[in-house]
Amino acid sequence: MSTLSIKDLHVSVDTDQGAKEILRGVDLVIKEGEIHAIMGPNGSGKSTLAYSIAGHPKYHVTQGSVTLDGAEVLDMTVDERARAGLFLAMQYPVEIPGVTVTNFLRTAKTAIDGEAPAIRGWITSIRESMTNLRMEPSFAERNVNEGFSGGEKKRNEILQLELLQPRFAILDETDSGLDVDALKIVAEGVNRAKDKTALGIMLITHYTRILRYIKPDFVHVFVAGRIAEQGGPELADRLENEGYDRFLPVGASESTD
Numbered sequence: 001m002s003t004l005s006i007k008d009l010h011v012s013v014d015t016d017q018g019a020k021e022i023l024r025g026v027d028l029v030i031k032e033g034e035i036h037a038i039m040g041p042n043g044s045g046k047s048t049l050a051y052s053i054a055g056h057p058k059y060h061v062t063q064g065s066v067t068l069d070g071a072e073v074l075d076m077t078v079d080e081r082a083r084a085g086l087f088l089a090m091q092y093p094v095e096i097p098g099v100t101v102t103n104f105l106r107t108a109k110t111a112i113d114g115e116a117p118a119i120r121g122w123i124t125s126i127r128e129s130m131t132n133l134r135m136e137p138s139f140a141e142r143n144v145n146e147g148f149s150g151g152e153k154k155r156n157e158i159l160q161l162e163l164l165q166p167r168f169a170i171l172d173e174t175d176s177g178l179d180v181d182a183l184k185i186v187a188e189g190v191n192r193a194k195d196k197t198a199l200g201i202m203l204i205t206h207y208t209r210i211l212r213y214i215k216p217d218f219v220h221v222f223v224a225g226r227i228a229e230q231g232g233p234e235l236a237d238r239l240e241n242e243g244y245d246r247f248l249p250v251g252a253s254e255s256t257d
């Protein structure tokens with residue numbers, strides 16, 4: 001059974017005032033087929049956690065480990081992490097001028113599998129996934145995310161998830177900015193990916209509405225750079241009703257320094 005294990009992870013970023021610690025000892029274990037929802041106030045470090053696992057150079061790991069089936073992810077390059085089966089759907093997907101959706105997917109798939117996908121089956125898979133995600137066929141020939149609306153960018157992330165078939169996916173606010181129908185379509189895409197490949201999922205979100213469609217096994221409350229509490233799906237409802245006040249120091253509204 002595949003396991004993604006985060007232990008005592010500390011991460012800093014460089015600022016004009018020197019290094020600033022954002023993650024302060026994150027512990028989290030995700031097994032294949034499990035869905036873990038991460039909820040927490042703005043600025044608590046959720047995206048930092050996502051980027052750190054994916055290997056973004058801005059984030060410096062100062063302590064701790066991230067292992068995938070025992071192999072140290074932090075020692076891997078960004079593409080080794082992707083080949084090992086890690087996938088990140090970004091909160092703010094980036095535009096890639098000059099690279100079409102089709103070319104991007106084919107290049108990524110080839111890099112991850114070590115060989116180009118057989119052309120006919122591949123084109124069918126792209127068409128099927130795009131139909132499932134209600135993406136117009138014309139998107140295949142557009143440059144990645146260039147001029148895409150917020151919701152279209154999120155669907156494109158899920159298109160990548162479906163086609164690249166990672167073992168673990170980190171979905172950073174994939175639900176934000178989606179209309180009601182798109183939310184369902186995106187959630188169905190995530191559930192399809194999970195059913196097909198026993199995907200393990202870290203689902204970062206502010207809203208319980210996506211958790212009606214993507215049922216979490218565990219909910220974690222992320223506050224000031226670490227997990228402050230964990231529970232089952234009922235914890236998400238409690239957070240929606242009560243907010244994060246009880247986790248924050250008196251007088252603080254966001255992360256503490």
Ligand SMILES: Nc1ncnc2c1ncn2[C@@H]1O[C@H](COP(=O)(O)OP(=O)(O)OP(=O)(O)O)[C@@H](O)[C@H]1O
Nearest residue numbers: 013014015022041042043044045046047048049255
């Ligand atoms: N270069 C930087 N300089 C100073 N602070 C930074 C820098 N990069 C990140 N931070 C801070 O790190 C903290 C964590 O940011 P992060 O994006 O991880 O939060 P988040 O939990 O994803 O928030 P949101 O819910 O708004 O997406 C924020 O307070 C942010 O301002």
Ligand SMILES: [Mg+2]
Nearest residue numbers: 046047048091
């Ligand atoms: Mg974020």
